[in-house]
Amino acid sequence: MDQNEKKKKKKQLPMRLNVLFLTVFILFSALILRLGIVQIVEGDMYEQQTEETENIVTKSDTPRGKIFDEMGNIIVDNSPVFNLTYTALQTDSHAKKLEIAEKLAKMIDKDTSKITERDKKDFYIITRGQQTLVDQKFTAQELEEIKSKHEEVKDADREIYTLLLERITEKDLAEIADNELEILAIKREMDRGFALSPQVIKEDLNKKEIAVISENLSELSGIDIHADAARISPYEDSVAAIIGTTKQIPKEQQDFYAVRGYDLNDYVGTSGLELQYETLLNGVKEKKKYITNKSGEPISEPEILAGESGKDLVLTLNMQFQQQLEQAVEQEILKFRGAGVDSAYAVVLDARTGGVLAMVGKKYEGGTFKNEMYGTYLYAFRPGSSIKGATILTGYEHEVLSTGEVIYDRPLHFGGTTIKKSYGGRSLGHINDIKALERSSNIYMDYIGMRIAGFDFDRYQCTIQNCTSETNLEIAINKMRSSFQQFGLGAPTGLDLPYESIGYNSGKPNAIGHPMDFSIGQFDTYTPMQLAQYASTIANNGYRLQVHLLKEVRESRPDEELGKLLYRFEPTVLNQIKVDQKYIDRVKQGFYQVTHGSQGTATALRSYPVAGKTGTAQEEKNGRPVVNEVFIGYSPYDNPEISFSIMVPKMHTEVPVNRTIAEHVLKIYENLKTTPYEVNSGIDNKETQKIEEVEETGEELQ
Template identity: 40%
Template sequence: MAREKKRKRAQLPVRLNILFFIVFLLFSVLILQLGVVQILNGEEFQEEIDRTIQDTTKIPVPRGKIYDRNHKPVVDNEPVYSITYTPPKGVQAEDRLEVAESLAELISMETKTLTERNKKEYWYLLNKEEAESRVSDEEAADMSNAEYYNTVLDRITEEEISGFSEQEKEVIAIKNELDKAYSLTPQIVKNDGVTAEEYARVAENLDKLPGINATTDWERQYPYGSTFNSLLGSITTRQQGIPAENEDYYMTRGYSRNDRVGKSGLEEQYEDVLRGRKEQIQYTTDKSGRLIDTETVVEGQRGKDLVLTIDMEFQEKVDTIVQEELLTAIKKHPTMNRHMDDALAVVMDPQTGELLAVSGQTYDREENEFVNTAHKTLYDAHVPGSVVKGATILSGLESGVIKPGEYIHDSPIRIGNDPPKGSWSSNLGTLDDIGALRRSSNVYMFYIALRMGGEYRYPFPNGSSTSFDTGAWQEMRNYFRQFGLGTDTGIDYPYEATGLQGSSENRPGNFMDYAIGQYDTYTTMQLAQYVSTIANDGYRVRPHFVKGIHEPIPSLDKVGPLYKSINTDVLNRVEMDQSYIDRVQEGFRQVFQSPGGTGYSYFGDKSYNPAGKTGTAENEFYEDGQQIYTENLSLVGYAPFDEPEIAFAVIVPRTGDTNNQHPINHLIGERILDTYFELKGERDEEAAE
C-alpha cells in the first residue's frame, strides 16, 4: 500500500510537467502569433481599422452662352436659388421620408402633379405593417419583390389616401423628388420659385437635413425673346434629365441621369462644347459613414460660348419685314389667301456661308399673332417654281443640248394628247439663254429638258410624241445637286430636309415641269445655297450658324479668347465652264435691272446692283376631299452683282391667284436688301466717326 502511494506521488510531477509543457507551447504559439500580427501585419490591420471610403461627386456647371456676330448676348444664364438633395450611401425610404417631413416645414411645394401612386407609397411608409398584412404568406411566396410591393400598393384603397392635408401633400411632393436622386449625385428638389426666405431657412438648418443643400442653379435666359428661338433650340429640365432613348450615349460620356442637355436646335448641335466641365469633389467618410474631409479634385468650368454668324439687329428687322408683308397679304385678300400662313426667308454671305438672318413666320389666325417658325426654312420643302431656271440653263449648256446665245421661239408645246405647255405670257417672242432668264421663259426650259431626253429637233412639232430617255432625269438632277438642290446643304444643325422628288412616272411632260421648278421640292435653305453658288462663281459653300467657339471668362459682358474658328468650307465647285456661269449671272442681273425683267419693277432703280430670279409654282393639295389650287411665290437674289456680299431666298407657300396677289415675295426680298445696305451704311458712318 505504502509502495503504491509512493509510486502515484512520483507520477504526479510528470503529469504536471507535461501539462505545464503543453501550456508553455500554447503560450509560445500565442506570443508568436501576436508577434506576427504586430510586426508583419500590424500596419495592414491598422489601415483596416482606420479604413475610410472615398467617393467623387460631379457637380454640374452652367452651360456656355450664345452671342450674335456683334457679341450681343442671345442666350444667357440667369442664376436662381435651388434646393438640392445628394443622398448618402445606404439611405432608406424611411430616411428620405424623415428628410421630406423636415424640409416641408421650411419650403412650399407644388402638389398638383401628385399621382395616386405617390400617395400610396407615402401611406405605405406610415402604415407598413397594416399594408403588408393584406398580402398572405402564401401569396407572397410566389411573387418577386417588385410584384409583392406593387400588390401591397394596389390594396391600399382610394379612401385611405383621400384625406391628406396640404402639408402632407407637400411632404409627398418633396419625397417624390428625393426618390429620384442617385447616390452622390445632386438632385434638384426645388429651383422654380425658391424665395430668398426659403433659401435662408434651409441654409440655416442644413445640419438637421442630411443630404440637403441650399445652392444656386441657373436657367436659360433669352434677351431677344422669341426672336430666332426656334433655331436656338431648347434643353431638358433637371426633372427630365438625359433622354432615356439615348441614355447609354450620354452615360458613357460622363453625364448623370439628371443632367440637362440640348434636345433640339443649336443647343443640341453644339452640346459637346456648351456642356462645360463638371466640378469634381472627393468626399472622404469613415466606416460608419461620417464625413471626414472634402477636396476639389477637378475645378469646374462652365461651357464654352458660341458666337453666331447671325446679326440680331438685322434678324429682328427681317422678322418684322416678313411679318408685315405676310399680314398685309392676308388682310388684303383674306378669302383668296385663306391657306397662306407661312413666309420663309434665308439671308447669307455667299462667299463665306455665314448666315446673317433666318426668318420663318407663321400667322396664327385664331390667336391673331405670329409664331416664330424659322426652323421651317430647314424642315419644310416646297415646289419653288422658276427660281431654279438658272440651274436648268446651266444643265443645258454643260450637257451641250443648247449653245451659248442660242435662240428659241417661245410658243406652247404639246406632247401627245396632253394639254399645251407654255410660258406665263404668250408674247415673249424669240429668246436666247440670257433672255430666257430675264423673261422667265418656260418654253426655253422645256426644250432643254426634251433635248436632254433625246429630242433634238427644232422646232418641236406640236402633237407628236418622242422617244424619251429617262436617264435624263438623273443627269439633270446631278447638275442640280451641284448647287445644293435636292441634297444636304451641310449646315451645322441636327436636322435638315432634302426635299422630295416628284412622282416616279417618267413622262416627258413631268420632266418639262421639273425643268421649271414644278416637280421636285426644296427647302428655303437649299435655295439660298443655290443662289449663293451662282453668285460665288460656282463655288458651293456650307452655310453655318456658328462663327466661332470661345473660352468662357467670368466677365458678364465680354466674349473670351477664341477656342475654335468656324472657317469657310467649300463643299464643291460646280463642274461647269465659267463662261456658262457668267451667262447665268448676267441673266440674273437682267431679271432685276433690265426692262422686261420679271423683277425689274422692284429692283431696277437700286444703287446696290442686285441680281436674282423670280418664281411662281402651282401648288395643289386636298382638303376635306376637295382639291385646292394655290401658288407658291419665291424669289432668290444677291448683291452687289460684281462682288456679292449678301444672298437671299424667299418662299411664301399656298398663296392665292398671282394675277390679283399682293407681290409678297418681291416686297420681302426688296425690303431685305434695302435694310441690309441701309444698316451697313449707318454702321460705316458710325465707324468713321
C-alpha cells in the same frame, strides 16, 4: 585537445547563450512596445483605415457657355438662380427621406404635375405600411404559395411587392391628400439622385423659400441651397427655335451620355444649338473626391478638383439684321392679307463665307404672329421659276443646249395632257438663254427637260429608245436631280443644327411632262435655306459653300466680353458645279437682266445692285389652287456679299410680296453697311476663282 582548452570552451558556451537570450528578450520587448503603440496610441487611425471601402467622386455643375451674335451681342446668357438640392448618403433610408420631404413641403411650393401612377403607388405603400397592405390584400394561402415557389426570400418579397402594386386601386390612391402629393413630388426628386451627388429638388427658389429653408437647415440633413444659372435670352422671341432647350438627360439617351462621363441627372442640350454644340457649351464639372467608411459616411475633407465653364459660341447671325427683317416680314404679311398671305420665310447668307446672317419665318394665326424660324430649314415648297438658273446650267452640263442657243417660245401641245406654255399663255418668240431668264420662259426650260429625257418636240419623236417609258423618264429626272444637288437643291446644306430637311422628292415620273415640270420648279420641293445656298453658288461662280451658324469658339469670361479665340470657322467649299465659267457667266447675266433688263420680272428692284430670279409655283391648300411667290438673289451683283431667298407660300392671289420683302433685305443690308459691320474674308467673287482642288477646309469640332 588538452584539458585546458576543453574547460575554456565550456565556459564560453553559457556566455553565448546568455547573449542570445538577451538579444531575443530585447527584440521581443521592442515588438511588444510597438504593438502597444499601434493598438493604444494609433489604434483609432488604423481602425479608420481598415473601415475605408472606396473613393467616391461627386461633381458640381459649372456655367454653360454663353452665345453671342457676330457683333458681340449676347444672345444667350446665364442668369443666377438658387436651387434646392439634396445630397444623400448611401445609408439614407426611405423613412429618412420621407421625413425630410414632409418638412420641406411646409416650406416650399412644389409642382406635382410630373407625378406618375407608379409614384403614387410606391408612396401609398411607404406611407400606409407595406406589411399592413400585404395583410389586407393577400390571403395566408397566397403568401404561402408565393414563398414556396422561391428558394430565396428576396425573390419571394419581390414578387409580393409586384403583385401588391397591381392590387392598389384608384380608390386607394384617392386617399392621398393634396398636401401629401407635394411630399411625394419632393421625395420623388430625392430618389432620383445618387449617393453624395447633389440632386436638384426645386429650381429657382423665391426669397421667402430661401429664408425659411436657411433658418431650418440644421433640421434638414443633406439639404442645401445651391447657386446655379438658368439660360436666358434677350432675343428669345426671335431665336428660341434655333437656340433650343436644356433638360435633364432623357431616359432613351442615358446610355449615350453615361459613356461620355455625364451623370444621369445632368442637364444637357436637347434641341437646336444647345444640342448641336453640347460638348462645347457644357464645360467641365468641379469634382470632389470623398473617402468613406463601410457605412458610406465621409471620414475626411474631400479633395477638390476645379471645374471649367463651358466655351462661348459666337454665331454668324446679326441680331440687328434679324430683328429688322422680322418686322419687315410681318409688315408685308399684314399688307397682303387680302391675297391670302399668312406666312413668309426669308434667309440671308454671307455669300463669302456661307454664314447665316438672318433667318426669318413668320405665320399670322389667330390674330397674332407665330415665330416659325425653323421653317427656313425644315419646311419645303415648290420653288417655281426661281430654279431656272440651275435648269440652264443643267442643260449645258448634259450637252443638250449650245451656247446662247435660240429657241422659239410658244405654247406646246401634247396629246391628252395640259398645254405647256410660258406665263400668261402668250408666245415670247425667239429667245436665247439670257432672255429666257429675264422673261422667265417656261418653254425654254421645257425644251431642256425634254432633251434630257430624249424627246425631240420639233420632230415629235424620241432621240433614244423608248424615251417615254417610265424607266427612261426616271433616269432623266435623276440626272436633273443630281445636277440640282450640286447647287444644294435636294441636298443637305451643311447647316449646323441637329435636323435639316432636304426637300421632298415627288417620286417617279410617268409622263413626258414630268421632266418639263421639274425644269420649271413644279415637281420637287426645296427649303428656303437650300434656295439661299443655290443663289450663293451662282454668286460664287459655281462653288457651293457650307451653310453654317457657328462663327467662332472662345474661352468663357465672367463678364459680357468675348474671351480668347479658340477656333474660327473657315469658308468650306462642299463642291464645284460641273460646267465652264462661260456658262455660269451667262446665267449671272440673265439674273442681272431679271432686275435691270427692259423686260425683267423684278425691275422694281433696279435701284439696288442686285441680281436674282423670281418664281411662281402652283400648289394646293385645302383642295384649293394656291401659289408660292419666290425670289432668290445676291448683292452686289458684281462682287456679291450676301445671297438670299424669299418664300411666300400658298397665296390665293399673285401679288409682288416676294419682291417687296426682297427690297427690305437689300435696304436693311445697305443701312447696316453704314455702321461697323464685319464680314469674314471668304471667296472673292469679283473674278473667276482659280481653285485647283475642292476640299473641306473647316476644322472638325470634337
